[in-house]
Amino acid sequence: MAKENITIKDIAARAGVSTGTVDRVLHNRPNVSKAALEKVNKALEEMDYRPNMYASALAYNKEYTFYCVLPKHEQEAYWDEIEEGAMACTEFRRDFGSKLKFIYYERFNPPAFTKMVRELFTAKIDGVIIVPATLEQTARFTEKLIERNIPYVLLDSYMPDLKPLSFFGQDSFASGYFAAKMLMLIANKEKEIALMKQTRDGIVGSKQQANRETGFRHYMVDHFPKIKITEVDLPLDEDHKDYDGILEKFFSTHPHVHHCITFNSKAHIVGEFLQKSNRRNVQIMGYDMVAKNEECVRKGSISFLIAQHAYQQGYASVDALFNAIVMKRAVNPVNYMPIEILTKENVDFYRRTAI
Incomplete structure (x- = not known):
């Protein structure tokens, strides 16, 4: 008999007990004698029974509320795709009564983060997805x-x-190391490259970006120690017209710089400037397949994108969360995303959705 076709009636017949007794054993309900419990467990073992966890979860008809805690962000940002994927899975599991709510916090604002946490704990919470602030x-x-x-x-x-x-998420250090390796395929003859950073009070937006930069610099020290890395700061929350002024000043005073890199999803800020200023001999490398980055790749002002x-x-x-909380299954503790590089030639074939 196929394991997936075993019914409560089959188990009861094998154990010599009622179907009600089998049902109580399978759902850990009381009022089962020791002798009956032993008979049912023996039958389950002999039949190699595997319970239908989905059916069991549906039968409980319980609601589960998950929260996703994200930084506040602009539209068409990297975080939008996080949200889309999370909502898609929630919709797929809707028959199990799972709900997903989003909460946003301000980066670089510890009091606001603390307030957000305090308010969150006034609600019913079954599981949380967190994009970390500071450690x-x-x-x-x-x-x-x-x-x-x-x-x-996390x-x-x-x-x-x-x-x-x-x-x-990605292995951030390995991702930065890989980014340097790819950039140096086209920039290995340069004497100087530019590192475009967005900071507030000298601090980048996430630990992930800091780790990417560490990996990048390790590769450069190991393989291209003579190439100068010049940092250009595009302060967070500045108007884009201010960015244009910063970039115009930099490229006017550094005409020999032809390659740049950034470790966030804002490579398009530089890519769009390069198009407007008609600097066709300069390219930038960045992260994330957001729409504006994708357009710059097609137009050639972004040379490479690393997809997350x-x-x-x-x-x-x-x-x-669903598997751990609803289905009571073990989940892998660490899940590194692939480090993929996108160019004009393959950007149209990038798979965003879950397979």
Whole structure:
């Protein structure tokens, strides 16, 4: 008999008990004698029974509320695809009563983050997806989740000391190292390259970006120690017209710089400037398949993009909570996304959605 076709009636016949007794054993309900329990368990073992977890979860008809905590962001940003993937998985699991709500926090604003956490804990929470703020802020948040026995998944930046249920994202150091290796395929004859950074008070937006830069610089020190890396700061929250002035000043005073890199999803800021200023001999390399970056790749002002599979990260993070909380299944603790490079020739074939 096929394992998936075994019914309660089959088990009851094998064990010599009623179907009601089998049902109570399978669902850990009381009022089962020791002798009956032993008979049913023996029958289950002999028949190699595997319960239909989906049917069991549906039968409980319970609702589950998950929260996704993200930084505030503009439209058409990397985080939009995280949201799209998370909502798609939630929709796929809708028959199980799972709901997903989004909460946004301001980067570089610890009091606002603390307030957000305080308000979150007034709601019913079954699981949380977190894009970390600083380690200190995030640790205080996750400590409260642990106290309340609420599972959580980390995205974007891996902080192993926080002991999340699971992590989805790239190996940031390896990603930066890889980015340097790819850039040097076309920039190995240069004497200077530019590193475009967006900071506030000298601090980049995430630990992930900092780790990418570390990996990038390690490769450069190991293989191209004589190439100068000049930093250009495009302060966060500046108007784009101010960026144009910063970039015009830099490229006018550094006419020998032909290659740039940035470790966030804003390569299009430089790419669009290069198109407007008609600087066809300069290119930038960046991250994330957002629409504006994609357009710059097609027009040639962005040479390479490294994809993070943001949609899949969002989808997989909800799926991990679902499997752990609803289905009571083990999930992989660390899930590194592939490091893929996109150019004008293959950008149209990039798969955003979950397979």
